Amino acid sequence: MDDCEEHLCNNERMEKWDDMRLVLEVVRAGSLTEAAARLKVSHATLSRRIAGFEARSGRRLFDRQRSGVVPTPEGRAVAEAALRMEDAADRLDRLMAAGDHRLEGPITFTAPQLLMETHLNRICGRFLDAHPGIELTVLASNDMLNLAKREADVALRVTAKPPDTLVGQRLCPQRTGIFGRRDYVERLRSPGNRRADWIGFTWWGGVPPRCRTIWPDARLHMRFDDMVAARAAIADGLGIGRMPYFLGNATPGLVPVPELGSEDYPDVWLLTHRDLRRVDRLLTFRRFVADAMRAVRPAFVGPVDRAADAAPTDAGAASA
Template sequence: MKLSWDDMRTVMCLVRGESLAGAAAELGLNYTTVARRIARAEASLGVALFDRLTDGYQPTEAGVLVANHAAKMEAQTDTLMRALQGRDATLRGPLTITAPQLLIAHVLTPVIDQFCMAYPDVDLHVRATNDLLDLNRREADLAIRISRDPGDSLKGLRLTAQQSASFATPALARAIADDPTRSVDWIVYADYMAVPKNVDPSYPNHRIRMTFDDMVAIRAAAQAGLGVARMPLFLGRASDGLVQVPILPPQPYPDIWVVAHRDVWAAAKVMAFREMLVPFMRGQRAQFIA
């Protein structure tokens, strides 16, 4: 009736991963090892933790119980790791940052490069994604986010305000300018199935031509001349083949923040990055507002 802590973690990963292979991937192990550990855990507890079904391992009630407790232990290790990281005064070793794909591509590359040059002993991992990584679970140490506030349990600094506006190809822009009453084709976000508010009333006719769930795709569609897209000023200005059109005057858009968990906010590497990022972004403010 004595269970290894690592075996508890394995049980948790198997419940979470829903298959030996999934758990093994999360643990960085071969799936046979996961199977063996589960067998050992069940033997030492004398309780079945999983039902072996044809399509995989299905946790029993007891298995879920173990997994839930292990999850709390994992939260504890996350807290510990953050605490250790927050104490770390060195400018060596790994640092993971995350930012929206397009912000990295069009704005942040220089400051990332500058940081790597200045601190060659830091091995910087950049996770360019639009998903919000969980800083509590240490998926990243520092995040640059577009949002209205830094969020709970996170510490943040507002880097700049920004605005959005409407963009299209020069040809389409000219056509609309020539005939403001023609119907304007919009390319919009999938979950925002409407023409943007506050469009200039000189352009009375609109329709939604297509929707995407990804800004890269929206921009590509706009660059292909398929319609007008609303996007942050920095993005439209940095995109070849697009010009700003006056249909939608510059609108408020969520601010850009740099955020980190409170525990790691003061870590040397996190501070060093921030101290390079903040003045850099201050110098770039003109890109973001009209």
């Protein structure tokens, strides 16, 4: 085979692999429209590519129905083969990264936005001061990014049970408490007051029974689907509401309402993929973050004095 023929053969293989990936994404998405959005191509382009692959292979890969597309047995077989190839490529990528022992280079770190705001931005800043050769990218999100696909190298996650494919450590337990703005809480406790305005969440139900026991005219004042917006409403003095202690303790002007008690909340974990656990720069980063987070652990499980809480944060930086 001459060089030209070999080049054409390689191009055909690459085109076939690209087509197989498209089939896999359509099977995952369940529709051409959703798959096209994920792939960032037009619906017409994706439909044309799938039709071309079917014509070249002589096999129908999808049944078109009014509700969407359903893979045929041949289509499912192509998707399963593409998934195996994708997993092998991801595995190779992780193994190549595992051989990098430099204390410099890129790290992609994902963590919830509110934890970045209250604690992790300062911790990451101190880490970069100590390791100026590191290029840190932060994905501040609650989305469960896929570490097997290197969407992130290290993840700080709030979870009761991390995935089996990840390794790491539990940084601290968590609890939630009831918080309100200081002047609002003072009015709540004024003699004869029977009303409390409850700021709730779409996933956390209505006014707690204990709240109605203390304030019989308590009402569900507002309900949010987002912790950032709910915290802002509570900080604006619109009512009281439940939030993780780390968040209430870190928000200026908020004070706990201890008579309403506290509840367990999922733990904080620091995780990476098992294939990357010995990459030196990731290991150094994880140890630094873990040491710093341990220093502020009391803020995650109960009310703290903010002046007293500032010192352990700095002490954690020194020990790290």
